[in-house]
Amino acid sequence: MAKASSALLKRRLDIAKIVRQNGEVKVDELSDQLKVSHVTIRQDLTYLEQQGYLKRSFGGAIYISPEGQVHNSATINSSQTKGNSDIDLAKACLSYINDGDTIFLGHGFLTRKLIPFLHKKKSLRIIMNDLRNAQLVREFSDAEVILIGGVLCEGNIIKSCNDLISIRNNYAISHFIIELAAIDENNDLIIENSEQKETYQQILKNSKHTIGLLLERSLLTDNHSIGKLKHIDVTILSKAAVTEYHHQLLNCNFKQIAINKYCMTYHNLLGT
Amino acid sequence: MEFKICTVGELLVEFLAKESNQRFDQTGEFIGPYPSGAPAIFADQVAKLGFPVIFFSCVGKDSFGKMCINRLKKDGVIIDGITSHSMANTGSAFVSYQDHSDRDFIFNIPNSACGLLSFNHIDEKLLKDCTHLHVMGSSLYSFRAIDAMRKALDIIKNKGGTISFDPNLRKEMFNIQEMEQSFGYIMEYTDIFLPSENEVCYFAQNNDESEQQTMSTLLNNGIKHIVVKGGAKGANYYGLDEQKSLKMIHVDGFNVNPVDPTGAGDCFGATFVSLLLAGYPVETALQFANVSGALAVSKQGPMEGTSSLVEIKQFLSQHTTV
Numbered sequence: 001m002a003k004a005s006s007a008l009l010k011r012r013l014d015i016a017k018i019v020r021q022n023g024e025v026k027v028d029e030l031s032d033q034l035k036v037s038h039v040t041i042r043q044d045l046t047y048l049e050q051q052g053y054l055k056r057s058f059g060g061a062i063y064i065s066p067e068g069q070v071h072n073s074a075t076i077n078s079s080q081t082k083g084n085s086d087i088d089l090a091k092a093c094l095s096y097i098n099d100g101d102t103i104f105l106g107h108g109f110l111t112r113k114l115i116p117f118l119h120k121k122k123s124l125r126i127i128m129n130d131l132r133n134a135q136l137v138r139e140f141s142d143a144e145v146i147l148i149g150g151v152l153c154e155g156n157i158i159k160s161c162n163d164l165i166s167i168r169n170n171y172a173i174s175h176f177i178i179e180l181a182a183i184d185e186n187n188d189l190i191i192e193n194s195e196q197k198e199t200y201q202q203i204l205k206n207s208k209h210t211i212g213l214l215l216e217r218s219l220l221t222d223n224h225s226i227g228k229l230k231h232i233d234v235t236i237l238s239k240a241a242v243t244e245y246h247h248q249l250l251n252c253n254f255k256q257i258a259i260n261k262y263c264m265t266y267h268n269l270l271g272t
Numbered sequence: 273m274e275f276k277i278c279t280v281g282e283l284l285v286e287f288l289a290k291e292s293n294q295r296f297d298q299t300g301e302f303i304g305p306y307p308s309g310a311p312a313i314f315a316d317q318v319a320k321l322g323f324p325v326i327f328f329s330c331v332g333k334d335s336f337g338k339m340c341i342n343r344l345k346k347d348g349v350i351i352d353g354i355t356s357h358s359m360a361n362t363g364s365a366f367v368s369y370q371d372h373s374d375r376d377f378i379f380n381i382p383n384s385a386c387g388l389l390s391f392n393h394i395d396e397k398l399l400k401d402c403t404h405l406h407v408m409g410s411s412l413y414s415f416r417a418i419d420a421m422r423k424a425l426d427i428i429k430n431k432g433g434t435i436s437f438d439p440n441l442r443k444e445m446f447n448i449q450e451m452e453q454s455f456g457y458i459m460e461y462t463d464i465f466l467p468s469e470n471e472v473c474y475f476a477q478n479n480d481e482s483e484q485q486t487m488s489t490l491l492n493n494g495i496k497h498i499v500v501k502g503g504a505k506g507a508n509y510y511g512l513d514e515q516k517s518l519k520m521i522h523v524d525g526f527n528v529n530p531v532d533p534t535g536a537g538d539c540f541g542a543t544f545v546s547l548l549l550a551g552y553p554v555e556t557a558l559q560f561a562n563v564s565g566a567l568a569v570s571k572q573g574p575m576e577g578t579s580s581l582v583e584i585k586q587f588l589s590q591h592t593t594v
Binding site: 005 | 452453
């Protein structure tokens with residue numbers, strides 16, 4: 001009665017569940033956990049990638065909402081919409097990145113979503129301040145990863161020390177990608193994490209282009225400003241954020257450039 | 273007994289060929305749209321009997337979808353689990369009857385709004401007070417749909433709820449590998465199993481074993497109640513008594529003028545499961561389920577033959593068992 005193949009389906013359902021819960025999975029860990037070979041796990045991940053559940057990497061996979069590919073957000077509950085806009089916001093960044101660029105990728109949840117898509121770009125140099133994100137880059141891209149405080153080498157070992165000043169002096173940052181919590185009424189760019197405030201203030205001054213990502217307005221009691229709206233070139237907003245910020249952006253000489261299902265992109269017409 | 277049933281799966285509109293043996297490759301007349309979808313018919317029948325039932329599905333933001341939702345709402349189904357999408361249209365099916373009440377289908381399910389049904393649509397809050405899940409085999413049409421069903425199944429099982437399963441095999445869906453793979457998985461969790469006569473051999477261990485042997489094995493594997501649906505011939509119940517020996521009950525069906533067999537098995541299942549959960553004796557549940565099926569085949573349209581307890585009792589008082 002129970003066909004042998006139901007074990008296959010069950011395992012794939014289990015993997016879908018694990019990747020949905022953890023956000024990321026590793027072939028090694030899944031193989032241990034589910035007691036099947038690496039080859040089997042890789043086949044399962046390929047299947048789940050075809051089903052739109054995840055994006056594969058060399059040693060594992062990262063979760064993407066299966067919804068994202070098919071339909072729009074208008075009628076779905078907010079948590080799902082959020083999942084979709086995350087990926088879309090991250091993907092919208094991609095068109096600004098060219099092979100060979102030096103990127104400063106700020107810490108955060110949205111910037112992390114961008115990482116799996118970086119495999120399409122060649123010879124990137126990525127400067128980061130988030131060790132977990134830095135390790136993820138290693139899986140998806142052959143980019144040179146420079147971590148503030150050190151360089152990430154093979155086996156995820158941190159080599160030598162890089163302070164902010166030496167990074168600023170040694171590398172010309174072409175793009176600074178920063179996740180914003182809000183833009184306040186004085187057009188200040190607000191981030192959630194106060195520790196990174198000074199780093200970002202400096203990077204904002206020293207990079208050629210800056211792309212700000214904004215998912216939705218966060219209500220923050222402490223406002224950690226890293227600079228002014230006029231100092232960034234591109235803002236990418238989720239649909240939820242568009243209603244908040246559209247007029248403010250237009251008043252600051254931004255123009256709406258691209259619209260897709262989950263996000264909108266604005267360019268600073270005056271440049272920086 | 274307090275219970276609330278949940279069903280998950282396809283909600284669609286159906287168009288019936290006007291003539292029997294009408295072909296799909298030649299222009300002909302169709303009657304419809306009729307609200308349809310096996311789990312939807314099941315839910316509608318449960319609601320008609322006056323029991324609480326919630327249904328999870330997806331429709332398009334079109335008139336077909338509106339029609340389906342309005343109909344289920346009117347009959348008392350809790351429709352909070354039905355999502356309206358603007359990017360896909362409501363599912364549809366075209367049906368033509370061949371001789372000997374065989375039917376031909378063209379389905380548009382996996383590519384329609386109900387094909388979008390997934391994990392995130394199964395809202396745990398809405399399942400809070402559900403005690404029973406009914407699984408239709410026809411609703412397991414993709415990995416995504418199975419993933420959604422599994423969420424509902426896990427939630428309900430973890431709360432100590434029960435599961436019923438109707439394989440509802442369709443030849444048009446045999447090419448979906450995941451569907452076949454999911455059957456073994458669902459069977460492991462099934463408490464009430466509702467195959468139709470011709471589906472029994474699919475669940476047999478050996479080709480030459482009797483229905484009784486097959487059912488014995490399934491009961492020993494943990495299924496508590498099995499009803500083999502035989503249409504007008506009636507139904508066979510299999511269960512284990514206190515001594516763990518096989519208990520079999522046959523209850524005759526009713527001969528009525530068959531107008532449209534679609535949905536009859538779903539009505540039968542819904543009535544049997546509801547009444548069993550409500551604490552009716554198995555014999556009565558089977559008898560009422562037979563009536564429910566008979567009333568369903570005598571009406572045109574898949575969901576048009578759902579009936580209330582009053583209608584069932586009325587029918588019983590007018591008919592003697594053949």
